[in-house]
Amino acid sequence: MHRAMEAPVDNRTLLDKIRSGDPGAFEDLVRAYGDSVYGFGIRMCGEREDAKDVLQDTLLQAFRKLRTLKHPEALKSWIFRVAANACLMKRRRGKYAPDREVSLDELAPRDAADAEAEIPDTAELPDASLEREEIRAEVRAAIEEIPPHYRVVLLLRDMEHLSSREVSEVLDLPETAVKMRLHRARLMVRRALERRAGGDAAREGRG
Amino acid sequence: MSGAHDHGGPGCRELLDRLSDYLDGDLPAEVCAHVDAHLADCPPCRVFLESLRRTVRWIETSAPARMPEDLRREVLEAMSRLERGDRG
Numbered sequence: 001m002h003r004a005m006e007a008p009v010d011n012r013t014l015l016d017k018i019r020s021g022d023p024g025a026f027e028d029l030v031r032a033y034g035d036s037v038y039g040f041g042i043r044m045c046g047e048r049e050d051a052k053d054v055l056q057d058t059l060l061q062a063f064r065k066l067r068t069l070k071h072p073e074a075l076k077s078w079i080f081r082v083a084a085n086a087c088l089m090k091r092r093r094g095k096y097a098p099d100r101e102v103s104l105d106e107l108a109p110r111d112a113a114d115a116e117a118e119i120p121d122t123a124e125l126p127d128a129s130l131e132r133e134e135i136r137a138e139v140r141a142a143i144e145e146i147p148p149h150y151r152v153v154l155l156l157r158d159m160e161h162l163s164s165r166e167v168s169e170v171l172d173l174p175e176t177a178v179k180m181r182l183h184r185a186r187l188m189v190r191r192a193l194e195r196r197a198g199g200d201a202a203r204e205g206r207g
Numbered sequence: 208m209s210g211a212h213d214h215g216g217p218g219c220r221e222l223l224d225r226l227s228d229y230l231d232g233d234l235p236a237e238v239c240a241h242v243d244a245h246l247a248d249c250p251p252c253r254v255f256l257e258s259l260r261r262t263v264r265w266i267e268t269s270a271p272a273r274m275p276e277d278l279r280r281e282v283l284e285a286m287s288r289l290e291r292g293d294r295g
Contacts, residue, residue: 026286034282039272052278059282063289108223109255119261122268139269158266164233183227190262 012072019067026063033076034059036160037083043143043155044087057086077162081170084152091148099149107187119193135193142192146185153178154185214251222252226259 009017009028017025037058041051061082069078125132143151156167157178164182168175222245228234229242246253274282 023290024287026290027283030279030282030286034279035271035273038274038278042272048275051272051274055274055278055282056285059286060289063286104220104224108220109251119258119265121261122264135265136269139265143266143269154266158263159269159271164231179228179233183224186227186259186262186266189266190259193262193265194258 010072011075015066015069015072015075018062021067026059029062029066030059033079037079040080040083040155040160041087043140043159044084044148044152045090046144050087050090054083054086054090058083076160077166077170080156080160080162084156084170087148087152099147102147102150102184102188104184104187107184107191119190119197135196138193138196139189142189145192146188150181150185150188153181154189157182158186214249218245219249219252222246222249223255226256227263229256230260230263 009032011032014025014028014032016022017028034055038051038055041054042048045051045054058079062079066075066078069075120131120135122132125135143154146154152171153167156162156170157164162170164175164178167173167178167182171178173181222242225234225238225242229239234242246256
């Protein structure tokens with residue numbers, strides 16, 4: 001039976017199926033979280049092969065341990081905790097600069113023109129327009145450039161929509177640190193978009 | 208351009224630190240009222256807040272990466288094999 005287009009099941013049903021050894025429960029888990037975990041792996045690790053490993057590690061851990069999870073509402077956090085740890089293991093094998101906190105002063109607007117560079121509103125641009133695709137590519141590139149300890153918070157909060165408390169549990173960080181990193185990560189993306197908007201304005205001014 | 212106060216002072220710096228909490232509705236009511244009052248008086252901070260709001264929308268709507276179809280098939284088959292082995 002072809003089930004690829006079925007809507008993902010809700011977390012309670014999914015966890016019940018996993019606990020009771022229901023056939024197809026883990027295929028449902030892939031349908032519910034596979035793309036999210038793979039996308040998270042791509043954005044955290046940058047390489048498709050690494051993202052594939054992160055997805056496979058996460059699914060294997062889920063197969064081994066998820067049936068002991070008590071609360072369905074914790075399912076998404078559980079999945080991303082495992083995925084984040086898998087990404088961290090990848091990082092440890094590579095060479096990375098040590099984590100450093102970026103100060104707010106580094107991200108504050110430098111002058112009035114800087115603050116006024118107009119970032120387009122998503123609602124103003126038609127779907128599939130060239131500019132929308134260009135900005136999305138810019139956002140993806142900006143996210144890739146953010147230091148990983150900020151990027152992980154941004155992905156979990158603004159793309160996976162975990163709460164600050166859930167992210168603090170996933171990453172073993174105080175909630176205040178989660179909020180601080182989220183804000184600075186957003187400011188880093190904002191700065192990249194503002195540079196783009198400023199560049200466009202300068203080009204139009206010259207034209 | 209200048210607002211009703213000189214932009215760039217300690218009030219603006221303090222506000223900058225709180226803008227994500229403000230957008231996320233995470234500020235206590237009295238702090239939120241303080242931010243509202245500052246924004247009403249400071250056009251550059253309003254512009255900055257709007258640029259941050261737009262940035263968050265772009266992040267939220269940036270296209271998610273989907274796993275390639277061959278990987279999807281591979282992991283679905285792998286999970287199916289594991290499940291059969293687990294029950295067998």
